[in-house]
Amino acid sequence: MSVSTAFEKARADGRAALVGYLPAGFPSVEGSIEAMRAMVDAGCDIIEVGLPYSDPVMDGPTIQAAVQQALDQGTRVSDVLRVVEAVAATGAPTLVMTAWNPVERLGIERFAQALVDAGGAGLITPDITPDEAGEWTAAADARDLDKVFLVAPSSTPERLQLTVDASRGFVYATAVMGVTGARETTSELAAPLVERTKAATDLPVGVGLGISNGAQAAEIAGFADAVIVGSAFVRTLQHDADLRGLSALTADLAEGVRGA
Amino acid sequence: MTTAAWAPDETGHFGRFGGRFMPEALVAALDELDTAWQKALADPAFGAEFERMLRDYAGTPSMLYDAERLSARAGARILLKREDLLHTGAHKIRNVLGQALLTKRMGKQRVIAETGAGQHGVASATAAAYLGLDCTIYMGEVDTERQALNVARMQLLGAEVVPVRSGSRTLKDAINEALRDWVATVDHTAYLFGTAAGPHPFPSLVLSFVRGIGDEARRQCLELTGSLPNVAAACVGGGSNAIGLFAGFLDDADVELYGFEPGGDGVETGRHAATIHNGDIGVLHGARTYVLQDEDGQTLESHSISAGLDYPGVGPQHARLAETGRATYEPVTDAEAMAAMRLLAETEGIIPAIESAHAVAGALRLAPQRQGQTLLVNLSGRGDKDMGTALTYFGLGQADA
Incomplete structure (x- = not known):
């Protein structure tokens, strides 16, 4: 199911969508399923399931440590697909966020079909651009899967247009020139980037990198269609056996996207 | 000269290999580097200066x-x-001198590099000292402990050595950390790549040097x-x-x-x-x-x-x-x-x-x-x-x- 359903619902409510990320297999495969289900229950509209990869380029220290834990515990691509299936069963559109090599390794066609079979919405591909994504684009288009590419403050107008034209579902705007990880200020680069992106496409634009509380979420929701949160969820889950902290954080962020 | 059969296409593909599988946030920097490098290659003054450095210094x-x-x-x-x-x-001195000279030509004042055992770090620190550039080297903490002599060399050459404590605390974590630095500082910083690998234009650029x-x-x-x-x-x-x-x-x-x-x-x-x-x-x-x-x-x-x-x-x-x-x-x-x-x-x-x-x-x-x-x-x-x-x-x- 495409993320577009979630965006339509959020738009009908007159608010931004809340997108939550966790790596599959953190703190365990079952634990990540329970955590993501709790995030959906507490107000996440869309879930990004991270595929743990050995050589992340863009992950900040918080996510990298969680991913390493998932890998050390033997999390496989098949586990990731199992997580997708369990989370998608809640009805929340579920994307996989992955480095590129695991997709090529399984085979792009095979990966796309496995994603469809698990009920996944599509892929977020942070370490490739549409320039190298021809085969994935074809495989995704044949199956109506979402293709979420990233735009950055440094993207030229030409590259920004190329990227949004290749995207389906939403466009992911990286708010700071940096990697993932909660930060204090988020909007200086984000707002102009979102404005540029929205001028180039009718697709929803989500902002990620650096959002850790409801106030920041409200700020982002003021100009973006989706607020994407990752590191803050991971950090909370590190010391949160009963998921109460995770649910509380989700609720705070969900209030934020409602402009609270 | 290398014939067209072995040269990459204009987006850096050698047949089905190569290319640029990188975050969009770094594409502008890689494009800037590619353009500057192409112009430098076409500039006889750059070639002459590189030749002079190789001959008189290396x-x-x-x-x-x-x-x-x-x-x-x-x-x-x-x-x-x-x-x-x-x-x-x-041989590594050839590569780092070329990339450091290109850095100066691009008007940037700082170079960063990752290093495993320390050889590329020492070479980068050497080129930075020779050309008067600031230099930061990322090195896994495990490697800094195993290769204290190379850490000392880099420090003596005026470089800052940053021990990387994330992940396995070795080379791949140093690469990760160096990319983090670069993505945030790309307006004034060049990444000195240590080998003829990585995203376009690095394989071709390193080869040229x-x-x-x-x-x-x-x-x-x-x-x-x-x-x-x-x-x-x-x-x-x-x-x-x-x-x-x-x-x-x-x-x-x-x-x-x-x-x-x-x-x-x-x-x-x-x-x-x-x-x-x-x-x-x-x-x-x-x-x-x-x-x-x-x-x-x-x-x-x-x-x-x-x-x-x-x-x-x-x-x-x-x-x-x-x-x-x-x-x-x-x-x-x-x-x-x-x-x-x-x-x-x-x-x-x-x-x-x-x-x-x-x-x-x-x-x-x-x-x-x-x-x-x-x-x-x-x-x-x-x-x-x-x-x-x-x-x-x-x-x-x-x-x-």
Whole structure:
């Protein structure tokens, strides 16, 4: 199911969508399923399931440590697909966020079909651009899967247009020139980037990198269609056996996207 | 010159290899670098300045040495391209001088680099000192502890060495951290890439700065022997010294090209870094190439007695040369490399880097079937840095033992 359903619902409510990320297999495969289900229950509209990869380029220290834990515990691509299936069963559109090599390794066609079979919405591909994504684009288009590419403050107008034209579902705007990880200020680069992106496409634009509380979420929701949160969820889950902290954080962020 | 058949397309693809698998946030920086590099290549003043630095500071052309005593043992004529005699003791000075000069031309004042055992870090710090650039080196904390001498060298050269404490605290984490720095500082910082791998334009850019190895060797071999070598051989980790040598001979169809990969304990043990020989096609650190990976596409840990070859990927042009059969890649074990190190030391009075000893060992393997032929071997670096390993491996250091 495409993320577009979630965006339509959020738009009908007159608010931004809340997108939550966790790596599959953190703190365990079952634990990540329970955590993501709790995030959906507490107000996440869309879930990004991270595929743990050995050589992340863009992950900040918080996510990298969680991913390493998932890998050390033997999390496989098949586990990731199992997580997708369990989370998608809640009805929340579920994307996989992955480095590129695991997709090529399984085979792009095979990966796309496995994603469809698990009920996944599509892929977020942070370490490739549409320039190298021809085969994935074809495989995704044949199956109506979402293709979420990233735009950055440094993207030229030409590259920004190329990227949004290749995207389906939403466009992911990286708010700071940096990697993932909660930060204090988020909007200086984000707002102009979102404005540029929205001028180039009718697709929803989500902002990620650096959002850790409801106030920041409200700020982002003021100009973006989706607020994407990752590191803050991971950090909370590190010391949160009963998921109460995770649910509380989700609720705070969900209030934020409602402009609270 | 390299013919079009071996050159990449304009987006850096060598056949199905290479390319640019990188976050959008870095594309503008890579494009800027590509444009600046292309303009520099077309500018005779840049070429002249680079040549002058190589000659007056690095000590090129490195000599081509006729290793007669080694040849007598081997059974074929072995010529050694003495990159070990360049300033800092390896071919790497060519690459970092080129990239640092390009950095200055781009108006940037700071360079960063990642380093594993420290060789590329020392080379980068050297070039930065020579050209008056600020320099930050990212190095896994485990490596800083193992290679304290190289940390001291970098510090003496004025570089800041940042110990990376995330993940496995080794090279891949240092790469990660250096990219984090670059993505946030790209307006005034250049990333000095250590080998002819990574995203476009790095494989081609690095090749342009190290191809003097092969161009010099070709000319020197013709002067010395009156003909081209039958074989040109080099060790291959990431592959910069090998691609630099091969570049001089790609168009000479009669010159066979051999790359010798680190076979570690033997490829059958799984403890090796023979990426082309035993790896599969994948995407690692920005390019499609051969990668040591498991069935999920996770990078496997590589093993080699030589830190400089201990890398689970390889430059994409090597992947292309392997696939087309233009070059042959074979593994050389730790034991074979160490035996070659010792043999070269005893027969010629030359202690090679363990990396380069892989190439010597490979040539020694080829030689018995090639009597009367000439094998040109790139002696890419000197062995001073490897004496600790040699001391342990051979049980040396006790004068009365």
